[in-house]
Each structure stands twice: as C-alpha cells, then as structure tokens.
Amino acid sequence: MTISDADFHRLASFVQQNYGINLTQKRQLITGRLSTPVKQLGYASFSDFINHLLKTKDEKEMSLLLNKLTTNYTFFMREKEHLDHFRTHIIPEIVQRHQRDKTLAIWSAGCSSGEEPYNITMYLFDYLGSQASQWDTQLLATDISEQAMATAQRGIYELPDTIPPEWKKKYFIHEQGSNYRVTPAVRNNVIFRPFNLMDPIRFRRKFDVIFCRNVMIYFDQPTKDALVRRFYDATVPGGYLLISYSENLSQNSPYRRITTATFQK
Numbered sequence: 001m002t003i004s005d006a007d008f009h010r011l012a013s014f015v016q017q018n019y020g021i022n023l024t025q026k027r028q029l030i031t032g033r034l035s036t037p038v039k040q041l042g043y044a045s046f047s048d049f050i051n052h053l054l055k056t057k058d059e060k061e062m063s064l065l066l067n068k069l070t071t072n073y074t075f076f077m078r079e080k081e082h083l084d085h086f087r088t089h090i091i092p093e094i095v096q097r098h099q100r101d102k103t104l105a106i107w108s109a110g111c112s113s114g115e116e117p118y119n120i121t122m123y124l125f126d127y128l129g130s131q132a133s134q135w136d137t138q139l140l141a142t143d144i145s146e147q148a149m150a151t152a153q154r155g156i157y158e159l160p161d162t163i164p165p166e167w168k169k170k171y172f173i174h175e176q177g178s179n180y181r182v183t184p185a186v187r188n189n190v191i192f193r194p195f196n197l198m199d200p201i202r203f204r205r206k207f208d209v210i211f212c213r214n215v216m217i218y219f220d221q222p223t224k225d226a227l228v229r230r231f232y233d234a235t236v237p238g239g240y241l242l243i244s245y246s247e248n249l250s251q252n253s254p255y256r257r258i259t260t261a262t263f264q265k
C-alpha cells in the first residue's frame, strides 16, 4: 500500500501533536508497519483509514496505530553502568532520605515490555536485602503501547546472558524452554498503567527518581523540553531524572547534571 504526501503529513502531524513521536523521516516505517493491518481492517487505502481515524478517534484503531508506530526495543541490564550508578549512588541516598516513612517513589516512564521496571526492582531488592519487606518500593511503570504493556504484565521473558546467574535464580521462575517468569514479589512491585507522556502529570506523589530512557529520542526538541519541565515539577527536591546514554537535556533544562544521563532537581 502506498501513502500520498498529503496523507503522510496528516498522519505524522496527528501522531506528533498527540503522542510526541516525530515521524517526519519515517515514511517507510509507516507503510511498512501499517499496510497489512490497515488492509486487514478492511480499508482499501491509507486515505480511508486516516479519514476514519481522525474523524472518530476509534479506540481500537488508535491502539493499533500506537502498537505499530512505537519502537518498543528494550532488554534487561540495558546500560548496565547506568543502573550500577543508580545502585551505588542514588539508591543509598533515597533510602537514607526515607528512613522514616520507608517509602520510595520511582517511575519508569516509557517502560515498554517491562524489563526496565522489573530490573529496577531487582536492584532495589538486592540493595535492601532482608530489609526489603519493611519497605514500600512499589514503582509506577507507564507506556502508550497496549501491546508492550500486555507483555509487561505477563512478565515472561527469554533472558540474556547479562542477567547475573544469582538473579536468574532469585528473581525468575523457569517456565518452558528458554522462558522465565518474574517471581510474584518482583511482579507485584510494579504497577503498570497506560499513560501518554504528552498529558499533564497528575500522579498522587512526586517522584524520588524518574527513569525516562530511550523515549525522548523519538520526540522533537520543544516536545522534549516541555516534558522535561513537567518531569521537573513531578520530582521531589533532590530527586533524579535518568535518561539514556545516547540522549542529553538542553542547556536550559531546570535539572542539574550529575554525571552522564543523570540529572538532579
């Protein structure tokens, strides 16, 4: 199926305005990922599909669009040095700060299929050791891809070799073949919610740490800057924003840079 210039621009600007994702250089990705499902829905052309989508904002079609157009690539132990820095510098600091209420507030924003929030959980459990049961470490994990979140809720993965063998034993249960399921304790430490990062952030608590890694790379600069300001308002004083090694914040970001990909309010 081919897409006309006009339809490509209509769809790209709709996605950018509503979800932040910049598709202006992604014409092939759109036709490649959407042609078959659009045909399967019974549309003869992209024009018909886009007309219907923009007019009705049909939930099923919107969900298909997001499932197909988001890039959900993620894996356990991604940027391990960054996670290790979180363990050696940030966890001890926030644990110290919360000695009284024993409650940590952490958000994995753009959690995809769940590897990141489960991995953060393992780092927390490992640090707290036998004290873990006395703490509320439950973290929030959000995304706009329903498909990715369904995988996250299932919690079954093929594990990479980079997972420490003792973590494989402690935090996973062997299922079938090469599949492992996260243990109930790890699973229950993560609350998954659909959330569009273009929306106002109105969660009950402010966060000690916000992870938003490999998400803003798909946004243009003004969208990214506005989101970073909303993150800042949703961070406790002294709290952190962690992005990925391949990203940076603009010079005028309100956060203070601590080290690569690590920023503090």
Ligand SMILES: C[S@@+](CC[C@H](N)C(=O)[O-])C[C@H]1O[C@@H](n2cnc3c(N)ncnc32)[C@H](O)[C@@H]1O
Pocket (backbone or CB within 6 Å): 018, 019, 020, 021, 070, 071, 072, 073, 074, 075, 078, 109, 110, 111, 112, 113, 116, 142, 143, 144, 145, 148, 195, 196, 197, 198, 212, 213, 214, 215, 218, 244
């Ligand atoms: C490449 S994954 C990153 C996963 C994980 N944070 C990591 O670093 O491995 C990017 C995720 O951002 C999500 N995403 C993109 N735009 C979003 C938006 N507007 N609101 C919420 N999530 C979004 C995508 O659905 C995708 O799952």
